[in-house]
Amino acid sequence: MPKPQRRACQATRDPLPSWVPRHGTQRPELVIWGAHGGAGTSTLAAWLQPAWDMGAMRAEPDPPYPAEVASGRALVVACRDTAWASRQATKAVSAVIAQGGQVAALAVVSDGWPEPAIAASRFRLLEARAGSVIRVPFVPALRATDDPSAVTLPRRARSALVQIHVAAGQSLSLPPLPPET
Numbered sequence: 001m002p003k004p005q006r007r008a009c010q011a012t013r014d015p016l017p018s019w020v021p022r023h024g025t026q027r028p029e030l031v032i033w034g035a036h037g038g039a040g041t042s043t044l045a046a047w048l049q050p051a052w053d054m055g056a057m058r059a060e061p062d063p064p065y066p067a068e069v070a071s072g073r074a075l076v077v078a079c080r081d082t083a084w085a086s087r088q089a090t091k092a093v094s095a096v097i098a099q100g101g102q103v104a105a106l107a108v109v110s111d112g113w114p115e116p117a118i119a120a121s122r123f124r125l126l127e128a129r130a131g132s133v134i135r136v137p138f139v140p141a142l143r144a145t146d147d148p149s150a151v152t153l154p155r156r157a158r159s160a161l162v163q164i165h166v167a168a169g170q171s172l173s174l175p176p177l178p179p180e181t
Contacts, residue, residue, distance in 0.1 A: 030104075030168055031070040033057065035079035035092040040109035040136070043148040044078055047161055051076075057092050065096045074104035074168030077130065081108050081115040086122035093129050103130040105167035107160075112138035132167040136160045 030048050034041040034056035045053035054069060075096065079089040093103050106126055108115075115123075127133050137156045145151055153161070 028170070029073050030164075030170075031073045031075045032107075033065075033070075033075060033077050033092065035077055035088040036085055039078040039080055039085070040107070041078045043142065044076065044107055044109070044136070044164075046147075046149040047153070048076075048164060049149075057088065057095070065092075065099045065101055070101060074170065075101060076105045076107050076164055076168065077103050078107045078109060081110050081113075081119055081135070083116045083118045083122075086119040086126075089126060090122055093126055097129060104132075104169070105164050106130040106133045107136050107164060108133060109136045110138040112140070132163070134160055134163045134167065 028050055030045075030051040031054055032041045032045045032048065032051055033054040037056045039056060041053045041055065045051040052069065052073075058064070077089060077092045077096070079085040079092070089106060089108075093106065096103050106123070108123055123133050137154070137160065139151060139153060139157050141151045142148055
């Protein structure tokens with residue numbers, strides 16, 4: 001009897017996290033959930049269309065995670081870059097994981113000031129629990145507009161949006177930048 005031949009093991013590295021659906025079962029909308037009020041969920045939802053703004057996590061000991069709404073959709077948790085916001089982000093990510101969910105990305109929205117060391121430390125710890133931690137830079141033009149989607153985004157902000165979509169296993173096409181003057 002001939003010996004069965006073994007196939008060579010091909011080690012291929014998958015660029016997506018293991019929990020991202022591969023065969024079109026993930027819905028196209030992102031779900032943006034704020035770790036606290038004023039986290040930038042509405043602005044991110046306007047920029048990351050199609051996306052749902054789920055508002056902010058409620059302040060309670062074990063905050064409920066909107067699992068039914070996020071079911072089949074990538075979840076992005078948004079927070080500011082302050083010490084208190086990093087604590088709230090830890091609570092939000094923990095609530096999602098405790099209820100069997102996954103966080104595709106933690107979007108850390110800058111307030112224009114340097115990130116405190118304690119916040120940076122907490123965000124580093126969250127890198128292991130969220131798909132990725134993405135810094136969204138401060139965009140000064142947002143202060144003077146009623147419509148965030150009408151603001152021309154600087155390159156760093158556009159790059160952050162692309163990183164969020166990549167973390168969610170999606171692609172994003174942004175309009176081209178206007179010519180520099």
